[in-house]
Amino acid sequence: MNPQLILLIAFGGAFLTYIFGKISSKLRDGAAVAISLALVAIFACLYGRRLQESFYWGFLGLNLSFRLDAVSWFFAIAIVSLGALSIIFSLRYMRDRERTDFYYSMMLMVNAAMLGIVLSSDLISFYIFWEMMSWCTFLLISYNQHRALDAGMKYIIMSIIGSVAMLAGILSLYVSFDTLLIPQIASSLATASPGYVLFVLVIFGIAFGIKNAIMPLHTWLPDSYAEAPSPFTAVLSGMLTRMGVYGFLLITYVVGGMIGGTGLGSNVLKFNYVLAWLGALTIVVPTFIAMLQNDAKQLLAWHGIGQGGYMVLGIGFGVATANSLALAGGIFHTLNYAICIVLLFMSVAAVQYRTGGVRDLNSLGGLVARMPVAFVGALLGISGLIGLPLTNGFVSKWMMYKALILEGHPFLAFAALIGTWGTILSVYKFLHNMYLGQLPEKYKHLEKSPFSMQLPIAVLSSAVVLFGILPGIPLRVINKICTWLGFSSLDVTIWGFTSETGTLNTMNLLAAIVVVSAVVWVLFHRAAKSVVVAQDDNYAAGAYVPKDKYHYTAGFYEPLFTMLRPYLRDVVDEFYTALAGSVRKSCGAVRRIYTGDVGSYVTYIILFLASLILVQLRWRPW
Amino acid sequence: MVGRILQFVLYPLVALAIGVFFLGLARKITARIQWRYGPPLVQPVIDMIRFFYQKSVSHGPVFAVGLIMSLAGSIVVVLFLPFGSICPLSGSGGLLVVLYVMLLAPMGIALSGGQGANPNISIGISRKLILALGYEVPFLLVLLTVMTHYNTISIVQVVEAQRDIGWSIASLPLFLSGVSYLLILPAMLGFRPFDVSTAPQEISSGPLVEYGGKYLLMATIEHALLLFIDIALFVNLFLGGAGNPITFFVKMLIVFVLVLFIHAAFPRLRIEQAIRYLWKWPTALALAGLIIVTIGRS
Structure with a gap:
């Protein structure tokens, strides 16, 4: 199986789906699911393989070339898995909507373009696929029209600025080195002047920074996330935005792949320190702005920016200090965040589907009784975002914190830790206002979510817990990425790390929490019985209360807002x-x-x- | 091996005993300061036994699960904290894990209370989370100062280092952090002047309002363990821990009585006043400590 065949399947599948849609919608749905699952199977089989393929197409006299190695496999498997789950989720969500053929083929096309990005081994094919991805994304963001058109326009303008920067960088590299093959550029840049290296870093940094929504290049993101159709928002937030992270890894490889974390030029180090600080800024401000949001998808979107900050912080800091723990933490967080945010957007989408598109946090509530699976998904999703122990987010954050503290940068660590508290406050509001509290009268008879929505939620929920308990599974691949970038290998075990300056053992943690919970549960069970009563029964002590919403959810953090609002503007x-x-x-x-x-x-x-x-x-x- | 298992079983019980003793002591000392007689020291124990046999009302599965999660989280944190020379889970991730497992307790209560759907609960939780954001700013700065100063994330190593060079609070940069920790301790424990989230006269004890019987029992145990955790952490990080449990207990007692004096004398602050206070003096002190430590390191 060579890379161009995979891309052929991916792109061909997108076109076929469109054609099948003209014949029958069942056939189209089946084809879309089959193609996305086939891609998952292909990449699962390719685990640990290295492929390199030149594709002589003579585009402007340049060879297109593809490769598959640890880093492309890592991103590719995440892209195809999350893509497949989103397609499955769309089956019911998009039913009875207009232009569904277009929607499905665009979804597959976006996935194919992302695969192209991670599989390409020269900058010209990288750029082609990058543009393809941006334009498909634009079309999908504006799918709902009206406000979505504005959001899409904002996205594509920012995106074009990034592309132009990247194109300028590519042309300059071509003029300087007469090649666009990434490994060759890497070896040529090793002897280039420091000033030129800095130019390359900055110009590509702008392109990838816009895609990854680093402050102050983040403004396209909240509206786009909120207005795009929810299953696509999942893809957009999960992997598509994170192509920026892939880009940062790629430039790290290009400027230092041959020499590794040690011996990088001082300009590279300075650039990465700036990147780390920008990451820290990107963590703190958006997570606090997220608290102000009353729209479920806007709230999550601001976390999309904030959590992106963790990745950039981890990677930037890891490169700047030659610390593989921080670097691996940043890469691992990309995967963890993708899983959690896709889960959360699916959970929102499930609620939207049943309530007729409601995503205003102030008008929902108490849905745990009606949609338990979506609730569990949301609970595990927010736990992963916060980084509660035994979820995947905990391990990646632990890695970054430890690196930051032991390398002597407590202020960066402080930004990351306080960002966690901002996350707790805002995601609790999200969970509480949507699933807990008083169930509004009109939602008393809501049906639970259909199976095709529950399945992806269940799969992702188990992934959150699995990677939290056995972080060694993904970390083994991430370790290979670190060595590919020239960094030292980590001492990874299946359940954590062993090292002299502090070990992590998730097995001990799991055992302790499970045993203690069991003991508490037994105690709880042995005590006198309790009876379930209606909420207003207890609250009003049996007296009549009007059937109205009297639960305190609107303006949940009002006292804090009155203090912070002047400072929390998106300047x-x-x-x-x-x-x-x-x-x-x-x-x-x-x-x-x-x-x-x-x-x-x-x-x-x-x-x-x-x-x-x-x-x-x-x-x-x- | 048997000794280790005994540690795992007995240590949380000892922690619980100390926490419950503190609860009783709190009521007694507060009463004496306010010229009242106060309930007997064992009153919390009597209450807990009564709760165990009392019927209660529930509002669904999350109502119970959240509380179980909260209590389990607190017990696990206890296992991570050195108590004298006892520390069952010393090598499993250190202070960073403690910091995160400590989140389980408030998150559990918040979940469980959320299912309760009582307006007083949601006001209480909202205040609790805002207050937590308030004291976490100085608290995180303090912990980072300690970790940076000793260049480790393991509490056991911090305690061992103090055995050689004396208590942290006696050295200059960490003195500032230690004072900052003492200033936020009442807020962390939910004592006056920072008892906005459980204010009984205002919002009927906030998150606790729907709890009765075994639910109230678990919430009480959780609170008792919280007293133990926050004070034990202070003793370990700043007062040099202790070689044996008795000395450790005496140190904890002294710190707790200090907090009680504040509790008995001060009226309740409003939430924004509390935040303003927490983000002013304790934060300034903690920040100064961290800056000095960082400069000293580089």
Whole structure:
């Protein structure tokens, strides 16, 4: 199985799905699921294989070339698995909507483009697939039209700025080294001047920073996440945005792959320190802004930015200090976050599906009784985001914290830790306002979510716990990525780390928590029985209470907001909006000259000639 | 092996005993300061036995599961903390794990209370989480200072280091952190002037309002363990731990009585006043400590 065959299946599948959709919708659904599952199977079989393939197509005289190694396998398996789960989830979510053929083929196309990005081994194919991904994403974000069109426009403008930066970088590299093959560039850059290396880092940093939504390049993200169809939001937040992380790994390889974490030029180190601090900023501010949100998807979207900060912090810091623990933590967090956020968006989508698109946190509540599976998914998802012990997020965060503290950067560690508290507050609000508390009268008879929605939620929930208890499974692959980047290998066991400066043993933790919970449960069970009563029964002590919402959910953190609100403005977004406003104004002024009326153009010409004649008569310059 | 198993079983029980003793002591000392007689020291024990046999009302499975999770989390944290020379789970991740397992307790209560759907509960939880954000800022700074200063994430190693060079609180940068910890301790324990989240007269004890019988029993045990955890952590990090449990207990007792004096004398703050206080003096001290330690290191 060579890489271009895989890509052929992926892209061909996308087109076939569209054609099948014209025949029958059942056939189309079946084909979409089959193709996405086939890709999962293919990549599962390719575990641990290395492939390298040049594809002589002579594009502008350049060879396209593909490769499969540890890093591309790691990202590819995540892309295809999460993609397949989202397609399965879409089956019911998208039923009875318009333009579903288009939707499915675009979903598959986005997945195929992402596969192309991680499989390509030269920058020209990388760029082609990158653009393909951006445009498909734009189409899918604007799928719902109305407000979604604005969100899509915002996305594509930011995205184009990134692409242009990347294209400039690629051209410059081609002019300098006369090749676009990534390994060759890497070896050429090792001898390039430090200033040029910094230029490459910054120009690609802008491109990948926009995709990964690092502050201050994050403004496209909240609206896009909120307005895109929910199953696609899952893909968008889970893997697509994280192509930026892949990009950062790639430039790390390009500028230092041959020499590794030690002996990097000082400019590279400085760049990565700046990146780490930007990551820290990206953790703190968005997680606190997330607390202000009342829209479930907006709230999660701000966490999409915030958690991206952890990845950038881990990777930037790991490179800057040649610390494989932080680097591996950053990469591992990419996977963990992807699993958790896809789970959370699916949980929101399940609620949206049953309530007719409601995602306003203030009007929901008490849904745990009606949709237990979606609740469990949301609970494990937020636990992973917070990083509660025995979930996957805990291990990756532990790795980063330990590296930051032992390398002597407590302030970065503080940013990461306080970000966790911001996360707790906002995701608790999310869970509480949606699933706990009082069940509104109109949702008393809601049905539970259909099987095709429960299945992906169940799979992802078990992944959260599995990788939390046995982090060694993914860490083994991540370890290979670290050695590929030239970093030292970690001492990974199946349940954690052994080292002199502090070990992690998830097995002990699991045993302790399970045994203690069992003991507590027995105690609980032996005590006198309890009876389940209706909520208002107890609250009003039997007296009549009006059938109304009296639960305190709206303005959940009001006292804190009144203190923080002045500080929690999205200054960057306001700046961009102001910029766009002034550009629009000046364009409006220019438009006033171009009236479109032939008469006025003639007037301009006559006036211009008259002034020339006047000048000639008066001063005789010609 | 038998000794280790005994440690696992007996240590949480000892911690519970100390915590419950503190609960009784709190009521007694507060009463004496306020010129009342106060209930007997064993009153919490009597209450807990009564709770065990009392019928109660429930609001569904999450109502119970959250509470079990919360209590289990607290017991696991206890296993991570050195008590004299006893520390059953010393080599499983250190202070960073403690920090995160400590989250299970408030999260569990919040989950369970959320299912309760009583307005007083949600007001209480909202206040509790805001207050937690308030004291976590200085608390995290303090812990980072200690970890950076000793360059380890293991509590056992922090205790051992103090055996050679004396108590942390007696050395300059960590003195600031130690004072900061003492200043936020009442907030962490939920004592006055920071008892906004369980204010009995305002919101009927907040998160506890729907609990009765065994639910209240578990919430009480959880609170008792919380007293033990937060004070034991202080003793371990700043007062040099102890070679034997008796000395350790005496140190804990002294710290707790200090907190009680504040508890008995001060009125309750409003939530935003509390945050403003927590983000001012304790944070400033903790930040100063961290800056000094970081500069000293590099």
